[in-house]
Amino acid sequence: MFGQQNMSTNSTVDHCKTPNFDTYKALSWLMIVEFVLGLPLNLSVLYIFIFRFKFWKNKSIFLFNIVVADFLLVVCLPAKAYHYQHGQRRSSNSAVCKTLLFMLFLNRGASIGFLITLSLDRYFNVVHLGRRNFVKVLKKTPQISIVIWLLLLPLTIPTMVNTFECCNSHGRVVETYSHDVTDTFREVVFFTQILIPFIILVYCTVRIVNRLRKKTVGEKTKLRRAVCVVMSVVVVFSICFLPCTIARAVLLYFRLQNMQVAEDVAVQVYDGLMVLSYVDCLLDPLVYCFCNSGFKDAYITTFCPGPLQKKLLNANFGLGSGATTITTNSAAAARTVTSPIMEKS
Template identity: 25%
Template sequence: MQWLLLWPLVLGFSFAEDTQVSSDYDDGDSIGGGREGSLGSSVRFNDTKSPVQLHPRSFPGKSCTNNSDTLELPASSQALLLGWASTRFVPVLYGLVVTVGLPANGLALWVLATRVPRLPSTVLLMNLAAADLLLALVLPPRLAYHLRGQRWPFGEAACRVATAALYGHMYGSALLLAAVSLDRYLALVHPLRARTLRGHRLTTGLCATAWLTAAALALPLTLQRQTFRLAGSDRVLCHDVLPLSTQASYWRPAFTCLAILGCFLPLLTMVLCYGATLRALAASGRRYGHALTLTALVLASAVAFFTPSNALLLLHYSNPSPEVWGDLYGVYVPSLALSTLNSCVDPFLYYYASDEFGDKVQAVLCRQPSGSSTSKASGEARSRGTAICSSTLL
């Protein structure tokens, strides 16, 4: 698992545009009916045991008779799954994360690891950059999947790993953002106490907790089958359509835990910590005006990127009846892709917003040797490096 590669950092070492839309299906309703644009034959969902079908996060599929590898899907859900949002809009978002987030976080991680003093705050930022970098690295298979019109060519094992890696690294990033907010809170609101608390022991504990929690939350995604053939087509879907039999019993608790522990708890931590930080910065007057703006942007970006997709998760499970929320998964897919954009924004808010960090990036790009300066310049660089970690947000 890729998370194992991050222990040195923890320790401080180096949507076919089928736009036909039909009403949501109830028990006994006929869907697909052979109308033009439908991908499958007429499919009828009959379940006399429950008057209301569960409609959780992934599209609920009904297994075909004598074929557990194929799932049937209502025409309305097919239209959403194979429409422009999944096959056009989502690939654009994932492509942006790869093309921007990959180099931005890679360069930031290199500079933090080689040109900045290894302070506790540096280790936190290195872990955050690593999480965002790994998120960009695991997106190409999903990007290819959406560009191919929801056709997964890599097999079951790869689907499980890709799904777990996507969610694991994304929520790991959210947890590390919360850790950084706690560190900044201590540094500004409790500066005297921070002298003893903001050490390598606290930093190591925060980073280890973030990675282990993200791994534990993503682990259930590797334990259940997630590739199924869509009835009436040649498409093999990855995670987008899951059997009704496992939706409520397995995926409902798994994704509820993901949303609460991996998103809303870290966001609550950030709101509390950055709220107190903003209050302290505002009380200091104009001296910290730039830091005040950056801190507000950091908090606003995290809330804007992570809240929509996770709110949709909880909406599905608060009342999973289709009559209440409809095909929310068709909205969830692009909102999930939107959440990954946070990894592109992080480096520009946490690293490149600092003039000192920009100078060090320029030195790396210009290949200036770190040992060619005089001792005075070296001392200034070290002092400025310390300022990067302490003043990026403050």
């Protein structure tokens, strides 16, 4: 009883401080590297989508929303790194802390939501070709993106009620009923927004791969692209989201068991994997390239030097050649010729 009371007392004082200053110092520099690499990358991607690729004309609304989510995540990283460098897991200012958490979880949810939507689109186009595809209908309605962002708000607002990372969570303090409900809802959202999309993603991947095996050679180019899209999303999930989810579950277990020493280690692992999850702002451009060859070509012709342009534009990346696309699908050939990439702006 005394141990639990002591932990509860310390929870409001010590748990928001970094358990190991050197570890968090290293994590802060990792976030700085992510910011230095992610800011110009995402700014360049935004430039391509708006000025070269004209995403509103090419049914790439969902891709553009992922770019926006990644950019908003990147701009939050310097503040997070600053706190880590000063030995704090979060800002001591309540408004700054809640705003930062809100932004991080909102953009995380948006990135996951739009990535899964892209995977579902490829799934319906390949496995249920010819049937009415509700995702394709949504892509033609730009307003639906606003609706998706608004739907994410109720799932993100609980992070502002009490700080999620350290000050009030299950097993830490004796809570009122309302606080307990808030904490429970927050944990459920944290886990379900990763686990349910990952299950959907694995299902889509398996079905698309099975479809690829049954198709003839002349039809495989489009299917290979679909496989690359969903596999790239699987890679993003496996590197960025699943590890921190598992670490969160382990952390909660140690906390509920009042294993303070083990919890201090688990906290460092969890925070480290959360920092790793921010790498998705660097990996998502790979998804854009696999989703839309027009975007890939636009990026290459805008930012790569001449000799490198030719090599990258002529590379097949195992997805089939341009000639295959022309011979198997005349409509696809027309799109290749009239792609915005050929326009000079």
